[in-house]
Amino acid sequence: MRYLPKSPEDRKAMIAEIGVSSIDDLFSQIPGEYRLRRDLRIPRAMAESEIVDFFRQRASENAAGYALFLGAGAYHHYRPVIIDSLISRGEFFTAYTPYQPEISQGTLQVIFEFQSMICELTGMEVANASMYDGSTGATEAAMMAMRLTGRDAVVVASSVHPEYREVLSTYAKYQGVAIATTKFGDDGRVDLAALDEAVTTETACVLVQSPNFFGVIEDVAAIADIAHKKGALLVVSIAEGVSLGVVKAPVEADIVSLEAQSFGVPLSFGGPYCGVIATREKFVRQIPGRLVGETKDKKGRRGYVLALSTREQHIRREKATSNICTNQALLATVATVFLSTYGREGLKELAQQNLAKAAYAASVMGVKTQGAAESKNGAGAGKARVLFSGSPRFNEFVVQTSEDPHHINHRLLEKKIVGGFPLQKFYPELGNAALWCCTELNTKEQIDAAAREVNP
């Protein structure tokens, strides 16, 4: 086998040295009846060229090279090529968790820079080294709020990504957590009155997403007031990090859970992505996951170490803040390179381009409408409608059509365009609605072509 660095001679010598007569002697601790006496029923070893061919073929069965108008928690941004150049260095991608700081300063410093950038973006004071993704990050943030408040109930906005909410439910179910879902208004934002009603003195936290699942930016300050009034914390989940180039940081939040996929992490059919939790300094001892801190070595030279690890499972075991161990370090590295590349001005300009593309696309795809109400009688043959158009939004918008969006998408596929995400499954109340996303990668030409099929 080509990865194995041993010759038959080597093996023979080592077996002799150990003092057994054959390699199988070393497996004698496994009862005979459980030893596999046959080959695994998997295909024969393949040559490298065959493996590449296999995956090339699989790749060609996907929508490679199509114009993409999907967002919904996974965003298609240009990935500067230096990202892969840098993370392809074996020193980064073949290293383990930096438990030994003397020979892991590279990873440690990168993560420290990552944490610092996340703080800058979110307006928070501390950030961790990463979580699995936005969905588990939001869930862990809610659990963190429960620990901080000693309360057991969570109020979650229905405009939070439906799959995030499903994850939250799964985690909450067996911990006796009560989850209340609160609705969005005609403007596509959290219905503040309903929220006010839902939040009680039992509420550990309110969880909202901004921009929310419809691309609409929530009134975070108002939501914070409602939560804080009852002693609940506010958790803001952000699925589209690039929005932070133009959207106000959720400084009124107590915990921010960010999905950093937009920062250079490939779409990769949904993973691996890169969650991260940021919060206020005073809450740091309840933050889950790893943290990198700055310190000095014994000669006084600056360096970095894993900090506050008494929060974690490998020390605290069943009393840990989370069971997370392996995280998303390499993708945090990706995000750090991405954010260094765009920098202070670039992230702004990038976000502005996203804003402009989505605004243009919305303008050519449908007429503006305030709410979802019209959806009920949306059978008319009129032009498509852009819902929630009175609310501030970033790079996503909801288009309501008389035609089933699956049909539209089918037509679009023939033009090598992947259309918006049909919302029926998660929001049947919106009727024939689809969630469209435009990033800097969607050209005017693509947008115009798509608009023609939406309104044929």
Place this chain on the structure above:
Amino acid sequence: MRYLPKSPEDRKAMIAEIGVSSIDDLFSQIPGEYRLRRDLRIPRAMAESEIVDFFRQRASENAAGYALFLGAGAYHHYRPVIIDSLISRGEFFTAYTPYQPEISQGTLQVIFEFQSMICELTGMEVANASMYDGSTGATEAAMMAMRLTGRDAVVVASSVHPEYREVLSTYAKYQGVAIATTKFGDDGRVDLAALDEAVTTETACVLVQSPNFFGVIEDVAAIADIAHKKGALLVVSIAEGVSLGVVKAPVEADIVSLEAQSFGVPLSFGGPYCGVIATREKFVRQIPGRLVGETKDKKGRRGYVLALSTREQHIRREKATSNICTNQALLATVATVFLSTYGREGLKELAQQNLAKAAYAASVMGVKTQGAAESKNGAGAGKARVLFSGSPRFNEFVVQTSEDPHHINHRLLEKKIVGGFPLQKFYPELGNAALWCCTELNTKEQIDAAAREVNP
């Protein structure tokens, strides 16, 4: 500009420090009338994504993904992916020539390994650090032979790659070198009798290629005898390095010039490739180009340095063995990784696969014929003929057809197949003949499909 690491502040501070009032003051040595007062008339700066798009589009205008049956000096072999992983390390590809051994041991040791492998392959005693390519390598080898013999004439076989011969002519023309071209026989090999006649006591060297341009393996021993008899040296040029896995090393040669492109260097529309010259130890002081030698540092630790550089232009100036300076070091690194990957057994097996593929392709494409004689009356509608089929050959063969091979190729292109190289241009005497090449990458399916068009 995104590559430039200076802020306006930095520039201002440095200009002030220098004591000039503006950057243009630093260009005052250039007479005003020669200063360019306008922008260069080239397109505006492009974003990285635009550059990638531009080249993607260009790439799509080429024959990407076609089955390829071309050789003729440039061979299509599988490139193990570790090659690019390794040479993409900045420590290799962004280093300069290893003039400072203390901080260049990486490059130096790789080149030493390269030289050693080339010696193993060619049966020679020393090899240099690389030449530009096979064509200039063969030319420089001939010039080396002239220095070694003090003679001025070269006899070159017409079965040497025609473009190699053109390069030789260009270099020779102004140095008063007489070049005699000697013909191939009906078996596609050097006509030994004609050669014997062409070689005189003025002949510095005989230059042959093996496998030759038709893929036929020359009788190197017999040719060496003829050359040596007259005191001439034998230079053997090898364009297809993989052949050395099954073809006898040209140990009777005095100088071997090898094109190492086959060892993992991409086709890249003809360059950069990787020439290398190997020879006997006694001739080493006339070898052109760089050499890496083993030595010890002052603490006795093994290390490598550029050796015998008094041969080279930077020391010897107009008396140098060649004007070469920049060589093909990174591609020598590629070849070293490739040869390490295949290794002793792998290169053999690889060569055997090439042999088998070409044999199969020849068998399905045409009937065997000994010589080129039949070409004269090739207007018949019979099956295509494989020329020179009695001679040993590696992975190339000549197919003679009644139809113009350009027409055949045109048909093949529609099937996404790039057919053999039409020989009319270089060898009109062969009539409707084309040079086909099959490597391990040509599947039976491709071969069968191509054969169907050759004999429709």
Place this chain on the structure above:
Amino acid sequence: MSERENPAASDQIRKVRPHPSQNEGLIFERSSPGKAAYMLPPLDVPAVDPSAALGNSARTEDARLPEVSEFEIIRHFTRLSTWNYAIDLGMYPLGSCTMKYNARVNEVVARLDGLANAHPYQPQEVSQGALRILQTLSEQLIEITGMDAITLQPAAGAQGELTGILLMRSYLEAQGNPRKKILVPDSAHGTNPATAVTCGYAVENLKSNSSGMVDIEALTRQMNEDVAGLMLTNPNTLGVFESDIHKIAAIIHEKGGLVYMDGANMNALVGKARPGDFGIDVMHMNLHKTFSTPHGGGGPGSGPVACKKILEPFLPVPVIVTQADGSLAFDYDRPQAIGRVRMYYGNFGMHVRALAYIQANGPDGLRQTTEDAVLNANYIRKKLEDVYELPFKAPSMHEVVFSHRLQAPRGVKTGDIAKRLMDYGFHPYTTAFPAIVADHGAIMIEPTESEPKEEIDLFIAAMRSIAQEAQDNPEIILTAPHTTRVLRMDETTANRKPVLRYAHQAKVPAE
């Protein structure tokens, strides 16, 4: 500090030599207004004024991200990278972490356009390639584990544990009673108890017997109808196969419980034995261990969970199904499913890599891999057992755990030996667990199959040399490392007054 002048120059250190490494500040410290590494194509639609569009949701304070040029980014991260140890540089014998070769072809195929740029919500008709990969990997992992069904959704081992325990819980709940406790051996990895609690179970500690194995009698005593099941690592964290596994499973099953296997140590079993055959009901694998996906400095990973038929109905949604026309689809209509443990379908990029690894190996290669891993561990054991104490003597599989008992009298602890190994050019072994090694003095060594004999011999020589130093000159160990670009870190201050982010200086004007 020892009297010896230069501990780096010890004759025993044959693996490394000092060489200059570049210093480098924080990326923020390179920042200066006006530098930029980006350029966007010209906007081809009308520009939008953010404050007009967003009102008071518009950002007014810039995030103070660094402003640097592209080349500075290349230099910055390249320099930083050179401060890391990595599997590409040398042996990384971290027990339980399975630091094996991360094949480059895996990286290449994961980056193919149609895979890396596939959106999770793109229509299934243009996702057949991705679905086929998920299905192929699923089938092969099922065959490798001997189980009946699988989910690839969990993001890492710990999330695999969570998924597996939730499967158990849902199953038991469907039977009428989810029960209250999970048994976890004291030798278990920290994620095991942490997970059990996250799933709403109380953790009941299961003491190991004097051989470090499950104490059958204690187990029998502790197992009852309140116990949902057992979380077992097999081979356990001492690298020993629980040879009574059939009895263990029987005891649990008899009381209606289920056996969860932490599959972190599957590198000892692949192709040689299958958990599904020896009584395991549900287990996770760490693709970033056994199946060679890169650790990346801490992640990402992937933790598929395989289970027996009885647990299949509870697998997270979606699962992949073959439709009538032969095409593949996601099935969300699974009323008994535990829900989701993360969005989308899991760490697809890791699935691609793991499948490529299995393809490169085939049945022969996987078996040989396991054999080599076990061979390496036993060779090390044999060559070190006279100088380091073996606290538990049962035969080792893919890893071997020593203790520092012989060195402790000289003040030398496992953590010190670990630091000294760095001077010898090695990444240390695992020191943090298993906690059942007396004194917590574990020296947990997992070489994996990826180490050539030569590298292992150097490691053995280094460990023996350090053992000798512990006798002759313990100080040199206690103050190690001596040769790294930074020395031991002040972790106390790092924890007492944590500095977790860059504090901007005047250079970047605050707004």
Place this chain on the structure above:
Amino acid sequence: MSERENPAASDQIRKVRPHPSQNEGLIFERSSPGKAAYMLPPLDVPAVDPSAALGNSARTEDARLPEVSEFEIIRHFTRLSTWNYAIDLGMYPLGSCTMKYNARVNEVVARLDGLANAHPYQPQEVSQGALRILQTLSEQLIEITGMDAITLQPAAGAQGELTGILLMRSYLEAQGNPRKKILVPDSAHGTNPATAVTCGYAVENLKSNSSGMVDIEALTRQMNEDVAGLMLTNPNTLGVFESDIHKIAAIIHEKGGLVYMDGANMNALVGKARPGDFGIDVMHMNLHKTFSTPHGGGGPGSGPVACKKILEPFLPVPVIVTQADGSLAFDYDRPQAIGRVRMYYGNFGMHVRALAYIQANGPDGLRQTTEDAVLNANYIRKKLEDVYELPFKAPSMHEVVFSHRLQAPRGVKTGDIAKRLMDYGFHPYTTAFPAIVADHGAIMIEPTESEPKEEIDLFIAAMRSIAQEAQDNPEIILTAPHTTRVLRMDETTANRKPVLRYAHQAKVPAE
């Protein structure tokens, strides 16, 4: 050796610190029969027995290539790479070499399938993309140089020189007399005289004047009808622009000669001045210098040659032409062409990279690049001119040349200072030329535009510190470097008894 204990720990050394680097033998020393890093797909056609097929042309003795596993290859070359200095790691101020940032996007586009796998003989109808790249680059280089025509064929600068001189020769020959001599200034790079000889010319040395520039009177004296022309580097190798270039060209042209410009120093001119405008007839560029294609540890390069209209007919075949239908084609039918200087069309992969570089810059970026390069050199000059002698005082462009005259009395030569720079974390400057610096004591520094002010300040501090050491403690310089993994090499033995290949040991059985 100096008395100071640890020259690596000098307070002045702020740029680097020692860190362990892995040792590694020759790849042959890892070899062992039965290991293999390759696997071929099963053969899908009948196997052929080589000895049957090839008779006595069949190979009977194996090439003793190493037998190793894939992972060992990754480790081997990764470890080796860490012993190299590289532009990615730090400033590489080699004068005349223009060690600038090698942008990563260049590497990406050069590896695109349709480019990297394009065969040079594939039909032109399926090569239009490649041809378009060649044509676009040609047009842009013509605009940048202010010339009329170009060939991209030459493989590197030296071959560009050869091509250019052959163009001159063919032109003169077509006029009736190729002439006998080429004038080459004594400050020229070694390839210039070597090339002239290769083209069949005698080299006549042209002495520089006391400012290191072309001596106009000497030139007038030496120029006559025997002289084919002048090979001039401008800016010259001292980094000084020959401001009398118009006079120089006039003197040559008046006698029917031609002016060849070695364009190695184009990084001082791009976007600021064009050789075609100041009297140059023919010139080469080094794409691996000015246009950022990577040096790769010595190559590959690319040396396009641009020329005036009168030389165009002589350009090597093929040239690119636009056909009636707008498609591009190679034209081989050029009766006056000098022939070919290499096979195919030149180093296409480098052409791709150079074009990507130009595209990334645009007119503004190219001009700014040149300005920054000149700014950096002048800043260094200003900051070092009080401690290192400036042998020639004319204003510097993109590089500055000092001498070791102030240090030589203490026994410290340019080569020693160069070695000491390594301890300070820098690659040395160029020491080998220009030979006209008295004593050959040149300190030739070209920072390029790629260096940030911070890195340059560290370089200046290092150079100043070494100047101080030359006064206080010359020994520390003479024995430098002290911190690198190998120290000064025994080059004498390497040249006297050259060992140029690995000598196989018994381990690999000879056949």
